[in-house]
Amino acid sequence: MIDALPEKGVPADQILSELRGLRSADLPTHGGRLFAYVYDPAVAGLDELARQAYALSASVNGLDPTAFPSLLAMENALVGAAARLLGGDDATVGSVTSGGTESLILAVKAARDAHPSIRDPRLVVPSTAHAAFAKAAHYLRVGLDVVPVKDLRADPSLISAAIGPDTVLVAASAPSYAHGVVDPIPAIAAVAAAHGVRFHVDACFGGWILPYLRRLGADLPPFDLSVPGVTSISVDLHKYAYAPKGVSILLHASEELRRPQYFAYADWPGYTMINPVISSTRSGGPIAAALATLRSLGDAGYLELAAATREAVGILADAVTAVDGVRLYAPPETSVVCLASAGVDLFVLADELAARGWHTQPQMAYRELPPTIHLTVTASVRDTAASFASDLSDAVAAAEARGPVQVPDLPPLSPEMITPDFIAGLAAGLGLGGGDFSRMAEVNTLLNAAPPALREALLTGFLSLLQRPAQGA
Numbered sequence: 001m002i003d004a005l006p007e008k009g010v011p012a013d014q015i016l017s018e019l020r021g022l023r024s025a026d027l028p029t030h031g032g033r034l035f036a037y038v039y040d041p042a043v044a045g046l047d048e049l050a051r052q053a054y055a056l057s058a059s060v061n062g063l064d065p066t067a068f069p070s071l072l073a074m075e076n077a078l079v080g081a082a083a084r085l086l087g088g089d090d091a092t093v094g095s096v097t098s099g100g101t102e103s104l105i106l107a108v109k110a111a112r113d114a115h116p117s118i119r120d121p122r123l124v125v126p127s128t129a130h131a132a133f134a135k136a137a138h139y140l141r142v143g144l145d146v147v148p149v150k151d152l153r154a155d156p157s158l159i160s161a162a163i164g165p166d167t168v169l170v171a172a173s174a175p176s177y178a179h180g181v182v183d184p185i186p187a188i189a190a191v192a193a194a195h196g197v198r199f200h201v202d203a204c205f206g207g208w209i210l211p212y213l214r215r216l217g218a219d220l221p222p223f224d225l226s227v228p229g230v231t232s233i234s235v236d237l238h239k240y241a242y243a244p245k246g247v248s249i250l251l252h253a254s255e256e257l258r259r260p261q262y263f264a265y266a267d268w269p270g271y272t273m274i275n276p277v278i279s280s281t282r283s284g285g286p287i288a289a290a291l292a293t294l295r296s297l298g299d300a301g302y303l304e305l306a307a308a309t310r311e312a313v314g315i316l317a318d319a320v321t322a323v324d325g326v327r328l329y330a331p332p333e334t335s336v337v338c339l340a341s342a343g344v345d346l347f348v349l350a351d352e353l354a355a356r357g358w359h360t361q362p363q364m365a366y367r368e369l370p371p372t373i374h375l376t377v378t379a380s381v382r383d384t385a386a387s388f389a390s391d392l393s394d395a396v397a398a399a400e401a402r403g404p405v406q407v408p409d410l411p412p413l414s415p416e417m418i419t420p421d422f423i424a425g426l427a428a429g430l431g432l433g434g435g436d437f438s439r440m441a442e443v444n445t446l447l448n449a450a451p452p453a454l455r456e457a458l459l460t461g462f463l464s465l466l467q468r469p470a471q472g473a
């Protein structure tokens with residue numbers, strides 16, 4: 001247990017060695033064997049450069065660009081680069097945010113506040129859209145209309161039918177996080193424009209790699225601001241731009257479209273607050289680190305990294321196709337490999353892969369979709385992909401030998417029954433007390449069987465159980 005406020009200060013080398021000790025329990029952020037959460041280009045020296053840039057600007061406050069013009073210049077540079085990459089023109093403007101979720105919340109806020117006369121504004125998304133849209137709708141009290149997809153892709157005619165007089169925004173993905181599939185952006189843009197409704201393209205995941213994949217010859221539709229009817233687009237620099245965490249960009253096709261994104265308040269005794277984004281005080285560290293990363297890699301660097309990623313995706317997808325017991329679930333058209341079961345228990349398989357050093361992301365069943373395993377593929381995987389096939393084959397054999405997991409018999413549960421005591425008992429029963437999350441098949445099987453509202457309650461309860469103040473030493 002760590003005491004964050006010791007009676008007397010602790011020497012620097014001791015603090016750093018404690019931090020290294022803590023970090024050693026984490027999944028490996030480098031090495032091409034982690035297929036979610038982190039994006040690794042495996043470029044020598046890049047981490048060190050980003051760290052130095054981060055340190056230079058860590059204490060700078062983005063609250064006031066007149067006090068810290070360095071940050072304004074860096075943000076304008078990042079927005080300019082994103083606009084060039086994503087089909088912007090002279091009218092394009094944008095903001096630097098802390099992440100994809102913030103970019104999406106702000107896109108929804110701008111659309112909502114552009115229509116003060118609509119009392120119950122609504123947002124239309126395909127069912128494959130990122131959960132951050134549901135969060136935005138929830139935070140902003142905007143109604144959410146979720147439209148079914150066809151073959152994992154948004155359906156323009158169903159979206160058109162879902163647009164009503166209170167719709168302030170339509171959104172779609174390029175590509176979707178879960179499956180890596182690109183929605184038909186031009187057709188949806190045409191539909192939104194015909195209704196006079198804003199259309200946001202969520203390219204948080206793929207915005208920094210799709211342009212390069214297209215340049216490399218991938219058969220992907222146009223998806224950016226060059227498509228008539230696209231009014232805004234978001235791209236996370238902490239994903240395929242390989243910047244350290246905490247930077248995303250939200251672009252609008254014009255200043256007029258961006259205006260309602262701002263919050264301004266002069267009616268108090270302190271400074272007039274003008275915020276383009278959700279945070280007020282914010283660190284310059286992530287922004288400087290992102291700029292350093294972009295300038296170091298350059299356009300040519302990103303093209304090479306996209307080629308490496310594409311090669312890795314091909315190798316992994318071939319492995320999935322070749323191994324009995326699993327199958328490709330979605331076309332590997334971008335940087336995701338998504339597999340489903342063809343006989344094996346997927347949650348046991350995920351544990352068996354983890355035991356062999358491959359950390360994947362299980363996805364639960366959703367409506368008519370089966371459970372799947374998601375692999376976010378980054379450039380570092382090109383060096384490890386060749387050894388995946390034999391480990392996948394071994395892991396499938398081991399999972400078949402183990403058989404499906406047995407889960408504890410629980411009475412029928414409803415979200416109200418999930419009390420802190422119930423969660424504590426369940427966690428102990430599943431062996432989660434010790435902080436070892438390497439064998440998750442039982443937990444995942446249990447969650448997979450739970451309807452979404454129950455799953456939400458179980459996981460909220462569990463996170464709340466983990467998040468308890470540490471006692472002093």
Ligand SMILES: *Cc1c(COP(=O)(O)O)cnc(C)c1O
Pocket residue numbers: 098099100101102104130132173175176177202203204205206236248
């Ligand atoms: C990651 C992601 C988001 C959310 O981004 P965060 O940076 O995690 O807040 C939104 N949409 C898509 C498609 C994503 O992949």
